[in-house]
Amino acid sequence: MIEAKLLIIDDEVEFASTLCQRLCLRGIETAEAHSGADGLVKIEEFKPDIVILDLKMPDMNGLDMLAEIKGRDRKVEVIMLTGHGSTASGIEAMEKGAFDYIMKPVDLGELLNKIQQADHKRSETQHDN
């Protein structure tokens, strides 16, 4: 059971909205944002525990957005979405504080697995504090 609140930030509206519905169907409290700026507003309003963040968005680079999210709240876990051919961009994001990354098109089983791991890490961190 995933108890974390999830925010999807991706400028592909159809993608974000469909993924949001699929996660909601699985009992995960999920919200969506379709730009970097919209994402930052939703982070303040919705207070997610985990953010699924697209690496490439027109208004904000995913890595800058990652730094912004982590700067506001280090406890928020970020899973990057990358469409690149190599794993280099995902690894770079992890070096900059992302929990993990996942390649597009997303395999839901794989994503759920990563969300579960991020949720587990978050619970452990809360427990330690």
Added chain:
Amino acid sequence: MIIDAVTENALRHEQVQTFGRLMAGFSHDMKNHLGIIRESNGLVSDFIEFSEMGGDETTMERMQKAIASIERRIVVAADLLHHLSGLAHRPDAEYATFSVNELLLEEYTFLSRFARLEQVSFEVHPGENIVAVHNDPSLLQHIFYRVFDLCLDQLASDSSLVIRTSMEGRSVKVAYEFSLAIKVEVTTVLQAAIAKVGGMLSVKSATDACTHLYLIVPSLPGGFLED
């Protein structure tokens, strides 16, 4: 207008880079479209699974079958695009440290199609513990394609080609194994390309035909790159 050799070379390099960047952009967009198709397909499947859609059992079963078929094709297309992105990004750096196995498998996705059309069985068996080499990935990509094309031209239908990799000293040995003897005539352009990556192409021959072809791919030291 006459262009000098250095400018001509730089122009060619830029052309390859442009082509690579356009291809990378294209594959990135296609991945986004596939992502949406996959999620929409998954959502329909979820509606059936979570019983939000009414309908008789046979219809539901047929729908699940169609959904599974779409999902399978998405996985194949995503794999192709993943390799296309990799292929497109190879000219980004003139020299890089990379895995020859990865480069070969990337091309295999596309080369297997040509082999299938010629009814030639084609497999790539990447060896274990193959160390990364420092070389020109884009030029090697080109050499792999040219050697493959040279071989495929000679192979008859129902024959086979297996490519294996192994280590030979600090270099990677790429072996092309044919099920029948073929004649290989390497063009001067291909020879020049192999020389530029510091490689060597040799044949294991029986009279004037060969059954095995070996391409040695070395790791270039820094000094070699500056020459």
